[in-house]
Amino acid sequence: MATLPVDDLAITRAFGPHLSARTRGNTSDEPERLVKTHCCFCGQQCGIQLKVRHNEVIGFEPWEDFPFNRGMLCPKGVKRYLQGSHPDRLLTALQRDPAAPSGFRAIPYAEAIESAARAIARLQEQHGPASIGVLGGASLTTEKTYLLGKFARVCLKTPYIDYNGRLCMVSAGAANKKAFGIDRTTNPWSDMVGTEVIWIAGSNVAECSPITTNYIWQAREMGAKVIVQDPRITPIARTCDLYLPVRPGRDAALFAGVLQLMIENGWIDPAFIEQETVGFDEVAAYCRGWPAARAAEVTGVPERSIRQAAELWGTARSSFLLHARGIEHHSNGVENALGTINLVLASGRIGKPKSGYGTIVGQANGQGGREHGQKCDQLPGWRDIRNPEHRRYIASVWGVEEQDLPGAGVDAYEMFRKIDAGEIKGLVSICFNPKVSLPDNQFVARALDKLDFYVAIDFFLNDTAYHADLVLPGSLQEEDEGTVTQVEGRVIKINKAVDCPGEARRDWVVIQDLARALGRPKGFTFESPRAIFEELRIASKGGVADYSGITYEKIERQMGVFWPCYSEDPRTGAPTPDHQGTPRLFEPGSYNPVAKGAGRFYFPDGKARFNVADYRVPIDDVSDEYPLFLTTGRVVSQFLSGTQTRRIGPLVQHYPEPKIELHPRLAAKLGIADGEWATCETRRGAITLRAMVVTTIRPDTLFIPYHWPGDKSANRLTVAAQDPVSKIPQYKVCGCRLRRADGPPTYAAEREPQQ
Template identity: 45%
Template structure:
């Protein structure tokens, strides 16, 4: 059942080993997990090493090497808990399911089905993401479902859909990267966030490629670049538009590609030529004019080229338009649909790609279908055995759900595999809202910051115990087998959904004996959709390692997208020509809030740290939050290296240790996003949203910084120190 096998090494005795898959970033590296004698003392220990696969080629970063540590942590939730007299106490599964059903049904009966909200996650398997959407819309009858991927991929997803007619993380294969003559990495720090991909880019450089990094910080990725543009946060759209102006003026556009495969260029050209001068663009972006021109010429003159964006570009209140400006560069030069070319949105979460394809997003149905499209609704209704009218319409985005909770329009919330009290902007409002709920139900591995507030906590299995598929950043669907039995009374997340649905009287539509049975229904639901998985089976995944989508029963994708046509009805891609938006969000800095706060990841940790803070090795590498600031800014503020600082915005404040470095702009500060409590950077993040995709502006919050005494909660920076009672 658990796909284990035994090896014998010279003089080492028998060793049990399993093949599994990293639960963290979107590369989804394969792992060989081995159990052998402990290095110290008696007993056995688990060790991980990279296993050969097409994405990471057998490489494994420090997170993957230690991922198993959280899965075997003593802090794992081992049984359900119910809040009684203000405390979470042990309960049986029967009690917990009855209590959850009672809460959900009571809200629906008293206030209507839309009084219940469902909040998912981008690390759930495709099977669970699919079932969560079906659970919300059929078992609960609510339109309010969204997930934490709203804060990860929504800007790139909406931009790709508008430009190409389809959203997929990479439009090229990872193996194509060394064929590119020029690569632009905009707002992505691959060396820390997806380090196992860096060898692809190193090989491209060895082949003569020019690497351009656009980032306000001089990161490890920037250190490997030929050209680094330290852009002012929030001005990426202006920078890309300025580069396009250079390309047009220098005649470095592909007129045949534009005429034959796109529409909208004339309007864009008129806007571009009439916009700011390059000198003005340089002043807005905080980058010298010569560097902008050099970047444009390197990309424009290259015969092949790629542009990759990530959260640095996308997590802005104009992130959708910023990505579209970079896509304009791709289309204007015809660098897509052929080897060594394309656009890539570097997916953050482990199943950030698949998680948004099959129905846990507010406006989508399985197969990347639109919930507003009558034909799409009718098809999914036929798969689910209901009338189209029984499927609710579109809901709202993740943060907008928090606002509805705060206004008591949503009265009960079901959270699965997410930690919204940390990941949302404007944390104070989120905490106040969750406290107003009639009921909060959380399914998780640990007592996260959100689970600590719950009325019912349901323990779920870890990545080692729960089989299912995930889709990596290049659109390759992968099967992750279960390799160990569940811990304690923990249950698979999809199994929990089935049982709650049964309690709500919807059991007939949720009879699935295995993850594979759910996937078989997902295949049928996705058939004919943009994200067509109908030709993928578990048997095929075991045989071939992974399969690119779209994959129908008749045809499989090669992984290289848009070789002949784009996904719009006319087969053409669409340029974007919005009014010039060079007046970046950073213009909102003021004498009261003179610095721009941007946030992001550090190598040892993942998302809100619920899992990685439970790994002793990873926690030892970075045990607390910090604030990077330039020495000149620190001198002006009277801040010394290593002391506590208070970071304040109009929304709130958080605390961190100062970390002085010349590798950041003097007008910018950076904080990682992996710590809770008083060190939660999102206590200061403003709630403004991108109007196109509802992405919060995580990268552009105006703040002030001052020295302070150690905050009261500093000794407990993360909920990891709160253990579930094991009774």
């Protein structure tokens, strides 16, 4: 199956004319109603009120009562309403037709569903249930992710389901599970305000999660010291108290060096370590190999700064540590995250007032999207698909035999290796754009072309869907209702604002229509997201991620409910309809069902685990041939693979093209001026972009944002190395080289002025 031709400029050309009137604020009609809901982008899930008229979202109003953002929004949130009426919105199903100008022709929705079901059934009859793979998304509502996991395992009976959250928080999740036995941020963000020190490791909060920046600013106004660890002087680092300019891929070494200094100087809590944890002696023995001088040599952070960080963190009475993809997107991402947790546990402050630890979630439902069944090794409630007891319980909820549930599958990238090897013949994807978002994405494109059949469900024809045989029109966030779990662990409600246009359908309806067309409708006859959530409540009951006490009404009454929230008291089994949820984990005297009263942490003995956070040199590190570090990330006006934000005119105007960010010293050495074309090359390929010469990056490091496809895609360059535990890709470091380009690349040549 060959890919269809894609004009890389087609999407960009569509922005301006369509959105110009709205961009100028020329919307004279008053709204018929305001719908309280949430932003469709990052894991903060800020509250917003959408203005609706004639079944169209025409603007927004601040929702000042919602406790997380109090009406504040970032540039993406302010402009998110502009996507709904974009001309690229899928209004019909599409069937592959190379003879058509676009490569597709419109077909009736019902015909497309029947055609997809016939193709899936044919492949499964010929090659078995496991010949079909399913890829989901961490921006889907929790109801959809639950249904998708059930669809894969009950309807398709395939083990091969995973999701694009594999590219997001899985290293943090694996580390949390190893250390705490539960995977959730420990505290609401409001606990930052009043803390003494905040450590931000590998997170450009000002651009990736701006409302979090406001909490940090509030804390700073009340006297908090702010430590920022990053290869770039990000906006939050420009005013921090201590900046740690770590070399890409060296974070675990930095944490080991800091912890060693804390141990040497007595800046740890021996009583807490003795009473509440296990494994400290092994960690302490490992850290003895990381004196400050060695840590400085390996990390590139001055020794005096490492010592200052250890003292600030070690002597504080309260603290909050945050990290994100900067330390997680590595082939030792789990160790990096464990390194932060070791600092948190050694301080003894976890569970105390104004002291917390958390991972900044990237995608809209990055937390809830991995708790209830679309992850390759998990069943609803954060249950383990390999655990017989967990399997039996979920099988009883789903009305199937335990032995009929497939076992664990593989991660999203490994699924493409199986496609390449011919083991997976067909693919169903929903709200996932792996051709842009996966590393070494030219391999991904080649694998897609090997599929016998591919059906994509989405609201825009994303870059990956150009490889599809069928495209089914799904729903935007504002066209459906459901729940998501935001960065703090707060379950919130998305409210429907408008109906799906044309023949587009809500995603959960599309999934159920496929089950019906396959002749396997049992368990897929839900009439609403609420009905799906009611089954999810039962399925999650007794799991670590227990949502059984959460209802739509409780969410709206409390403006969100922190899980776990129990329908029955885990101590007595008595009904607890008024349980308010768990805003703070691990408080002294708190109860959890795993320890059954024996302690605060989610292990049978109730104790947290120290884990040796081993430093390893990154795979595909710098070398004589590739002497520079390449790192990738976001810019404030774009999001993930850009499927949505590259269709919002003002956001495109803010940052229309990716650029190569480099230090003036490196630019002078290579003879590259600001704004000139430069070519970055790795062992996998090369791309040519404009140079952006800045003083806010290490002289040995390049930065390229990853939101663009094709010849502008940073993931043409990245390496497909993965963490052995979490399977997260190593986006944040690989060896590269840079040179001045002879001229503009092919995609840009037509826009260059004539000399």
